[in-house]
Amino acid sequence: MSHILTLIAPPGHLQASVISRMRAALLDLGGQPGTPDWLAEGEALDLPFSGLAPEQADAIARGALEGAPVDCIAQAAEGRRKKLLVADMDSTIVTAETLDELAAYAGVQDQIAAITQRSMNGEIDFATSLRERVAMIKGLTLTALEETWAKIEMMPGAEVLVRTMGAHGAHCAIASGGFTWFTSRVAEKLGFHSHHANILLDDGTALTGKVEEPVFDRDAKLTILKKLAAELGLPLTATVAVGDGANDLAMLGAAGLGVAYHAKQVVAATARVRVDHADLRALLFAQGYRAADFVA
Secondary structure, three states: OOEEEEEEOOOOOOOHHHHHHHHHHHHHOOOEEOOOEEEEOOOEEEEEEEOOOHHHHHHHHHHHOOOOOOEEEEEEOOOOOOOEEEEOOEOOOEOOOHHHHHHHHHOOHHHHHHHHHHHHOOOOOHHHHHHHHHHOOOOOEOHHHHHHHHHOOEOOOHHHHHHHHHHOOOEEEEEEEEEHHHHHHHHHHHOOOEEEEEOEEEOOOEEEEEEOOOOOOHHHHHHHHHHHHHHOOOOHHHEEEEEOOHHHHHHHHHOOEEEEEOOOHHHHHHOOEEEOOOOOOHHHHHOOOOHHHOOO
16 A cells, blocks of 8 residues: 555544544545554554545545544655654643743733734744743843743653654754753753754843844744754655644645644644644654554
């Protein structure tokens, strides 16, 4: 079979009835489904198929879900395993928007969160919005960064994703519109090999209200993806990128596997590959890893 349709759900939610509907739907529209192969019982399954393009299979699969909490990822069977992971951080690798959390200590969380939401939805320019938000936390002591970091939680499946890909020879990098102060700590905690983000400027005691220029934005994320791939001698088809906001769209579109993860509406509507229900281990299942292959 030339293609694979991977079905992924929260543990225990991938039912036989869903699989049967998928096979029937593919057959009805000229596809030739093969034998299902469980990657994790009740959670993830590969369904080989031929006779349809991945985009067609995706549309057919989503139409056959009937509300079931299942993610569908169709792609070529060859080249599924990727050797470079480039991940957004805020609301992707960590559960929060770190700048929004930091803003709470300055008493401007609601104002900054509103700007963040508009930026992530693609309504306003990211670089402009970042400068505006950082200016609002001028004078915040560096202690607030430590206190914010103590509250940050990792996204479910994040460490397994990074550790497993790393153990199988992939380079794992963070490309974030956030700040190196946080990305460096997340990278160390989870096992990322490199991190790339904005630099918050301070006077040794408090924030100055500025970031180092140029701002690390949507274009910079794409540049990092291409730069790392070139340094590693990889074609872009051997890369996977994941993010949730509008400033991730360029790298998602360029990567061999670009995944919109629990994404903002504009991103979910644009990206071909979406993960709406499962955790970040879905990126491993999409690459054909079995649960038994995972590294904790």
